Amino acid sequence: MPYDAGTTWGPTVNDLGMPDMNARLTVRDRNGAMHQEIRQRICLLDYAPGTRLSEAALAQEFGTSRTPIRRVLAQLEDEGLVQSRHGVGTIVTDADINELAQVYRLRVELTELVGRVDPVIPGVEFLDRFDRLVARGAEIIKSASPHEFTRFDMEVFHALLELTANEPLRQTLERLYFQTKRIWLKTAIEAQLDLEEEFRIFHHELEAIQLALRSCDLQAVAHIQRAHISMSFKRLQLQNT
Amino acid sequence: MPYDAGTTWGPTVNDLGMPDMNARLTVRDRNGAMHQEIRQRICLLDYAPGTRLSEAALAQEFGTSRTPIRRVLAQLEDEGLVQSRHGVGTIVTDADINELAQVYRLRVELTELVGRVDPVIPGVEFLDRFDRLVARGAEIIKSASPHEFTRFDMEVFHALLELTANEPLRQTLERLYFQTKRIWLKTAIEAQLDLEEEFRIFHHELEAIQLALRSCDLQAVAHIQRAHISMSFKRLQLQNT
DNA sequence: TATTCTTACGTTGTACACATCTTGTATGTC
């Protein structure tokens, strides 16, 4: 399946009627979109840890040569999601429970910062959007596919990231999120953690955050997230031993 | 001046008598060394904000083709130190006082974490090394070249980074350091901040940290750093307005 | 049969030619 750049996300064809004033930025955007796409596949375990990614195959799929693909894979390597080895291949990285613990300890601390450094008081449209997310979450619990649920988790994460205006903090948190989420999911499946239970707990977290949001208490939002991130890893550790 | 890869840093020729068991890692190391070199030049204002870096010139200097250089420049772009624009060039980025403030707010918080998350109790050899650093700092105050002083500042920063074993925290702090230091230095020079006074304050900070280190109080070390980072930016803001 | 060497294949890394884009300059025109 070739990767159609024009219709899905690229601003090459603007979905508004505007004459494409800034359609020239496609070069950077295309790389960004490929990066996001491959990163999501890794996070959703479509590319599980250990998978060998072929530059040639990706190039063919995205309809480019190897060069832009290598640019994206290099970025993913700097983010710790893949590792290229000469003569072998580009392999999706794995992490043992100890490395994972390190990242989690930092994530927990950084998450708390969202409520404290450059907080953004959410507007009405944000609250509405979050309400819809909570409602969708209740539905998704029932279907309960890990793939779909993780997709939903990503969406919620990115929404809550908007609660801080501190761009470096956002970038760092995003980085750590993608480093941990896939390993958590993989380990949780291996350790036969009760995923349905995890989904229910996540939905409870959303409801608690919803309450805190309505009070415009961003520090409370951050503390709730912090607590749940910490607890979800603790449950994984307990089950894993 | 051609860039001699073999003698300065590369493990191509091992300075110990060991047969080069792991000399095969040169591929990755060479890119890492070029990255470190260019990043240092940017940080020391050898490449001031606005400077146009030529891929061809760098390729010639480092004795490679443009391809590995582009790999390094892409990494620097992801770190926010340069920005490549098609048809124009690769330009060293600048930042206004507001962007700088954002990064500083995060740096301040993260610095405090060094003393709290995965702290490393320093051994005797570390204390000795730090003592030598403090002594060298007293000497450097006199010569007082911004270039040399920033080099020293970098060395101290990397030494203190060893006080946490949390690798993601290290990477993040290093990233933020290189984003802020060069802009601070440039702005400080422009605002005619008293650099000698800054150097003396920094040396006081080192002595305070030395004291805290001898007490093995890493949280105190972190708090001292946090306070000085915050204060040095405050002084810059005051002078700048 | 076990073991070692060789060899072929696929992968990433590098170099280079070319495409595409931006900008400054020179030229023609009003």
Add this chain to the structure above:
DNA sequence: GACATACAAGATGTGTACAACGTAAGAATA
């Protein structure tokens, strides 16, 4: 003389051929 236009020069982005490298399969041998 002012302004618009065309063009040339130089930069980054892309595609491709080749080199360097590791792995696994297979053949040769003890």
